[in-house]
Amino acid sequence: MTTLTQTVARAGAETAPRRVRRRLSGRIASAVAIAIAVLWTTPTFGLLLSSLRPEDQIKTTGWWTFFADPQITLENYQEVLFGASSSSGQMMSFLINSIVITVPSVLFPLALATFAAYALAWVPFRGREWIYIGVFALQIVPLQMSLVPLLSFFSQGVDLFGVQLLPAWDLEGPERFVQVWFAHTCFALPLGVFLIHNFMSELPGELMEAARVDGASHGMVLRKLVLPLVGPALATFAIFQFLWVWNDLLVALIFAGGTAENAPMTVRLAQMAGTRGNEWQRLTSGAFVSIVIPLIVFLSMQRYFVRGLLAGSVKG
Amino acid sequence: MDFDFAGELPKLVQLLTGIAAFLVVVALIVLLVDSVPMRWRAWSHATVLLTPALALLAIGLVIPAVRTTVLSFLDGDGRKWVGLDNYAWMFTQPDALIVLRNTLIWVLLVPILVTSVGLVYAVLVDRTRFESIAKSLVFLPMAISFVGAGIIWRFVYAYRSEGQEQIGLLNQIVVSLGGEPRQWLQEPPLNTLFLIVVMVWIQAGFATVVLSAAIKGIPAEIIEAARLDGATPLQMFFRVTLPSIRSAVVVVMVTQSIGTLKLFDIVRTMTGGQFDTSVIANEMYNQTFRYQELGQGSALAVFLFVLVTPIVIYQVRQRREAVR
Numbered sequence: 110m111t112t113l114t115q116t117v118a119r120a121g122a123e124t125a126p127r128r129v130r131r132r133l134s135g136r137i138a139s140a141v142a143i144a145i146a147v148l149w150t151t152p153t154f155g156l157l158l159s160s161l162r163p164e165d166q167i168k169t170t171g172w173w174t175f176f177a178d179p180q181i182t183l184e185n186y187q188e189v190l191f192g193a194s195s196s197s198g199q200m201m202s203f204l205i206n207s208i209v210i211t212v213p214s215v216l217f218p219l220a221l222a223t224f225a226a227y228a229l230a231w232v233p234f235r236g237r238e239w240i241y242i243g244v245f246a247l248q249i250v251p252l253q254m255s256l257v258p259l260l261s262f263f264s265q266g267v268d269l270f271g272v273q274l275l276p277a278w279d280l281e282g283p284e285r286f287v288q289v290w291f292a293h294t295c296f297a298l299p300l301g302v303f304l305i306h307n308f309m310s311e312l313p314g315e316l317m318e319a320a321r322v323d324g325a326s327h328g329m330v331l332r333k334l335v336l337p338l339v340g341p342a343l344a345t346f347a348i349f350q351f352l353w354v355w356n357d358l359l360v361a362l363i364f365a366g367g368t369a370e371n372a373p374m375t376v377r378l379a380q381m382a383g384t385r386g387n388e389w390q391r392l393t394s395g396a397f398v399s400i401v402i403p404l405i406v407f408l409s410m411q412r413y414f415v416r417g418l419l420a421g422s423v424k425g
Numbered sequence: 426m427d428f429d430f431a432g433e434l435p436k437l438v439q440l441l442t443g444i445a446a447f448l449v450v451v452a453l454i455v456l457l458v459d460s461v462p463m464r465w466r467a468w469s470h471a472t473v474l475l476t477p478a479l480a481l482l483a484i485g486l487v488i489p490a491v492r493t494t495v496l497s498f499l500d501g502d503g504r505k506w507v508g509l510d511n512y513a514w515m516f517t518q519p520d521a522l523i524v525l526r527n528t529l530i531w532v533l534l535v536p537i538l539v540t541s542v543g544l545v546y547a548v549l550v551d552r553t554r555f556e557s558i559a560k561s562l563v564f565l566p567m568a569i570s571f572v573g574a575g576i577i578w579r580f581v582y583a584y585r586s587e588g589q590e591q592i593g594l595l596n597q598i599v600v601s602l603g604g605e606p607r608q609w610l611q612e613p614p615l616n617t618l619f620l621i622v623v624m625v626w627i628q629a630g631f632a633t634v635v636l637s638a639a640i641k642g643i644p645a646e647i648i649e650a651a652r653l654d655g656a657t658p659l660q661m662f663f664r665v666t667l668p669s670i671r672s673a674v675v676v677v678m679v680t681q682s683i684g685t686l687k688l689f690d691i692v693r694t695m696t697g698g699q700f701d702t703s704v705i706a707n708e709m710y711n712q713t714f715r716y717q718e719l720g721q722g723s724a725l726a727v728f729l730f731v732l733v734t735p736i737v738i739y740q741v742r743q744r745r746e747a748v749r
Contacts, residue, residue, distance in 0.1 A: 153569070171597050216447065219480065248488070250486050251729050255485060317539065363714065375573075396572075408568075
């Protein structure tokens, strides 16, 4: 911030001819910047506008004709959310599935990663460096590598050298959500432990020492001292995980199946794009429904998200 | 209203049951940690805190990765040992080769395009009055799912035969310039480029935010000195800005390459991998879950792992340097 004000102050002191030259090149620069901004905003704007137009208009004229002949309806949303026929979209069911999938898939890894990160940062036991490196290294494993075996774990259980570690699950109906939660939780842990550990290990050690001298247990230190301090890190990870789970297609496709019973909105949208690629009134409104919730979360939590992004990508 | 709310209740019950069950687990862990006396060895405390996460990682990632590697040497049903046949298939079949070629195009183009657009934009809006709004606009697609973005762009690329009024923006532009409308997504090899545009559209905001932060970190003295020497904006960019933010540029390129290699949703939503647009991750899904060719799907997954590993290791090194 100080460097910024300094620079601004110095820029004000530059000579007149130089300022003119800067203004000129500034104009081209502004034009390019505006062009990029428009290019990045128009597609979404077109989708939103289309979703509000009557069906026959969407299918016959471009959304830009709206400005010459403005007609607005909420019928597409009514149809795609609440319509009962199988072709209508039934988005409301899928929307509920998305919520049912996302909330636990954020909470579970958040809590477990916090425990693990605390142990790795503040419980001094031998070999913790190695465990930390191991967990961190698991980020290498692409999701695609664990899909098939994990699916068979659910249907046949886990057995190692003839010892049954986990029984088969064979979940049906609403219970099938458990599979999706489980998968998302596993896949989220490496990044979660990494992010939260980074933040936790920077807390002042004297603080923990003092608490321990006063006879506080690890549980107490974690609850009373650490948790309030690492709030921003938890928020960052929660937003990351929320966006990732809400927007995920692959994990849901495999572990939730493709029906209104368990599948989230992304799965339904992908299906509609495949089989009803020309039903633009449903595709546009359906897509917008699926976009709007992450957008709200994103806009209201953008500060945390950006901070986490920068911590994760530049500073590490 | 035809929607049956009562029919959705079991899901919400499941949601609450799941969370309640999990809270019990969390309470148990906390209780256990508290009940281990502090004079006991540290590792007994660590065990309680670490076991759940490590067990899940073992079940969800480690064991599966090993099993997938084994499966890649077995036949389609996962019964008979076939050696390297699946890998041979991957590098000899014309269809599979197209998939590899496309993946190569993606992983070459996406990081370069994303980084350039993000960099240009970050430099242009830097310290302007509308900087934060401008960055938000480009950053917004980050929140949109690849599926949602796929539909947004399918709409941009939508095609109506000649003479009809176009509803897709791109074809409308082409027609008003006197051209013929085209089926953008059905003409290889150009269609892969049109898919890449979508990825660039989603990711450019990420690059802008990261690079913009790096640009703000350049010491004011350096900028000042360059100005005093009479550097033009272009000289400033290539001689001062770019060298100063090199490590951030590398980080963006690397994260983009990793993300691009695993990309699945855009291709699936927009073309389903038809018209020669498939990529490794999409083909892996097709082979495994649609054609039940477990061996070939696993081989593709292992190959993906092999491609991603060096990039991730490189990224880790970069991070360590950046921290220093």
